[in-house]
Amino acid sequence: MTxxxxxxxxxxxxxxxxxxxxxxxxxxTDRQLIKLESEIGRTLFGEIPAGRTREFFCLDSETWVWxxxxxxxxxxxxxxxxxxxxxxxxxxxxxxxxxNYSFLEGDELQNLALATQAYEERVMRELYKRDPKTGKLLTxxxxxxxxxxxx
Amino acid sequence: MANYQPKPDxxxxxxxxxxxxxxxEDAPLAEVIDLDEARERLRGMDTTDREPKIEQxxxxxxRERTQLNxxxxxxxxNNVVAMRHFAVIxxxxxxxxxxxxxxx
Numbered sequence: 001m002t003x004x005x006x007x008x009x010x011x012x013x014x015x016x017x018x019x020x021x022x023x024x025x026x027x028x029t030d031r032q033l034i035k036l037e038s039e040i041g042r043t044l045f046g047e048i049p050a051g052r053t054r055e056f057f058c059l060d061s062e063t064w065v066w067x068x069x070x071x072x073x074x075x076x077x078x079x080x081x082x083x084x085x086x087x088x089x090x091x092x093x094x095x096x097x098x099x100n101y102s103f104l105e106g107d108e109l110q111n112l113a114l115a116t117q118a119y120e121e122r123v124m125r126e127l128y129k130r131d132p133k134t135g136k137l138l139t140x141x142x143x144x145x146x147x148x149x150x151x
Numbered sequence: 152m153a154n155y156q157p158k159p160d161x162x163x164x165x166x167x168x169x170x171x172x173x174x175x176e177d178a179p180l181a182e183v184i185d186l187d188e189a190r191e192r193l194r195g196m197d198t199t200d201r202e203p204k205i206e207q208x209x210x211x212x213x214r215e216r217t218q219l220n221x222x223x224x225x226x227x228x229n230n231v232v233a234m235r236h237f238a239v240i241x242x243x244x245x246x247x248x249x250x251x252x253x254x255x
Contacts, residue, residue, distance in 0.1 A: 033235050061232045086228055090221050105217045113220040116227040128234050 033127070034059065040122045044115050056115070062086045064116065084112060 028036070034057050041056035048054050053069040064084040072078055083094040090103040091112065104112060124132040131138055211219070 028238065030235065030239050033238055037231070037235070058228055058231045061228055064228070086221075086225055090217065091224055105213065109217060109220045109224075113224045113227075116224050116231075120227040120230050123231060124234060128238060130234070132230075 036127055037119070037123050040126055041119050044118050044122070056119070058116070058119065064112075 038055045038057035041058075042048065042054045044056060045054075049070075051071055053067075055065065055067040057065055059065050062085055066082040066084070067079070069077065069079040081095075084104070085092040085094060087103075090105075091109060092101055093104050093108075094101045121132045124130045125138065129138045130136065
């Protein structure tokens with residue numbers, strides 16, 4: 001019976017009705033989600049000057065990436081990448097393809113921690129549609145379960 | 152008096168206990184407090200206008216601050232990665248709390 005209804009709906013609206021259930025994140029890969037997250041991450045540090053490209057995202061459980069690209073007055077394309085690596089003993093800042101590295105401390109580390117907090121809160125709300133504190137879905141679907149983030 | 156020798160201005164020796172002892176000869180006599188009387192006095196006092204003590208957080212060392220911020224950053228990183236992981240695996244569906252905890 002269910003199959004009959006499904007087939008009838010398919011004839012009328014041209015698609016499996018089960019697919020009409022909103023699943024905004026379905027079919028997105030890890031990489032695509034990172035790209036979407038970075039669209040939020042790049043706005044965390046204020047307005048991006050014209051002609052500049054900025055990315056800020058969490059690559060994996062051990063890496064955050066800051067990337068900027070711009071054109072110099074001479075027209076030459078310049079880019080700068082900073083990797084922030086999560087180590088057991090602290091957060092390491094890696095620049096220039098690993099030639100410069102140091103453990104973060106003081107205000108720089110605090111600012112990065114605040115940026116990651118803002119990133120988590122905004123990404124959870126705007127991309128994954130969840131309350132960052134409770135893990136509950138913001139769209140309010142009935143009967144959906146709650147997940148709890150690390151606290 | 153004839154044997155008196157002035158002390159040098161500076162000496163490496165630590166002053167002896169006797170030299171550093173405070174003399175109580177000139178100190179005022181300690182007031183003997185009658186506890187019952189003190190309690191009575193306190194009862195009559197209006198303490199409502201006293202400002203409450205605001206507990207100041209204990210200052211933390213730079214090392215502790217670094218550790219604290221590193222832990223915060225790790226926590227946010229784990230939350231983001233876990234959320235993304237489930238978004239990839241489950242699409243729009245939601246994992247149960249158990250599934251989420253198992254993965255973490």
